[in-house]
Amino acid sequence: MSEIFETAIVEKRNVLNELRTTLHTTQELRLFSIYLSKINPYDKNTRIVRFPLSDFQRIMNFGKLNIAQLKASASSVLKSQVFLPKENGGFKGVNLFETFDVDQDGSGNWYVEINATNAALPLMFDFKDRYFKYELWNALRLKAPSQIRMYEILKQYETIGKREIEVKKLQELLGVNYTRWDRFKAKVLDSCQQALKETTDIYYTYERGKTGTGGKWLTIIFYISKNNDYVDQLSLFEFMEQSEEQSGAAKEPQLELFDTETEQNESTAFFSGACDDEFTATEIESLVTIVNTMELPPHEMGSVFAKYHFLLEQYTRFKAISERTTIKNRYSYFYTMIQSERDKQRGEQP
Missing domain, CATH: 1.10.10.10 (Winged helix-like DNA-binding domain superfamily/Winged helix DNA-binding domain)
Incomplete structure (x- = not known):
């Protein structure tokens, strides 16, 4: 059975619930809820939460795992922020997490470990009033x-x-x-x-x-x-089992290691993750072909991640558009968006 307990309670400060956040995807919001359910809000020593890699794989709805995919996920988690308003109209941005560790324990089992930042601790720990609680299963369905x-x-x-x-x-x-x-x-x-x-x-x-x-x-x-x-409440263990069936996640995940940037670049599954795995492998390859011709802002982890985050940003914009208007051919629309960005860069559009 998963190391994450079946019955879990999320305790969340009202002020944290009322803040604008950069947690945008269903997976990121679930992960944060599960994190809050794993800590003891009255003991800061529980700020470090460890997940078996197989659990993390299911939470994030990943299929086959690879290091590049996990690095992209780590980058997204570590950039999770909330914005605290100030009385004068300003604000203070606070990162929620400071470390994201992928490693093996003494028995050789892979795990993911995340740790909250010091600045975020007052939002998650030691609150005596003005908070609410809910059973985690509510967020899982x-x-x-x-x-x-x-x-x-x-x-x-x-x-x-x-x-x-x-x-x-x-x-x-x-x-x-x-x-x-x-x-x-x-x-x-x-x-x-x-x-x-x-x-x-x-x-x-x-x-x-x-x-x-x-x-x-x-x-x-x-x-x-x-x-x-x-409907019947869903325990976290049942959610993990259900996610395993849907994504094909292995119970003992094997990490696919990339030795070169070329191998990373050829991983269609990696780039597909930036688009919520919505498009086919052939469609993703066509998108990446366009992105390969563009000059993108440098990324601290290399050009492959620059391409990944460009696709992620464009797909996030695409989803916002699709919520406001009906798009008949989603891939064609998204392909045109990427093509348009390339043409703008080349000066082929006003």
Whole structure:
């Protein structure tokens, strides 16, 4: 059985829950929730959390593992930040994690170990009030970043039963940006409402709060209730087993080591991870062919990672666009985006 316990509780400070964060993907949000469930918030000595590599592989939904893929994941985790607002309108950026260690223990078993930064400790430890808690299984069944964040944003107010929030602030906390109300309502408010009702211990209804010119929604009033009609709760161990079946993750993962940058560059699976494995191997190879002709900002871990992060940034932008408008041929649209960036660099577009 996984070393991660089956029943886990997440205790999270309200202030941390209300901060804008750079955790964007479902996997990153799950990892952070699992990290919070593994620490003892009343003992800073538990700040270092170790996962068997096989567990980390399933959490992140990786297929075959390789060092390059893990380095890219480490880079993303170590760049996870929150932004603390200041009274004068400024802010303080805080990195959540300071180290990401991939190694073997004395028995030769691979593991991943992450450690919080000193600056982040007050956000995660030694709080006596103004916090909320939830059972981890609630976050494991949710399939989208906006669903996980909506659950946490509303769970914080469950005991009150009601929350009014500005539409602008809600979108910021959810990590989305919709200009059209009908799309925000359908793709976020209604979609999250259904997901939470089906799979978590709370459900909500909502109505218009304050309005602006032409009846524009400025705030939303949420009514939060305890949910007894969700599907059977999913333990973390069951989630790991389920993820193993879906991704084909090995119980004893074997790391594929790259000796040269050329070998890394030829790893289609590595670059596919930047695009959430949405496209076929042939499609990824076509995208990488274009990226290979571009001059990208240098990356501290080499040109391969510069290409990976370029694809990741473009794919993140692509997902934001797809949330606001219907895209019939997703690959063709994304390919055109990459091609357009190359043409801009060459001066072939105004």
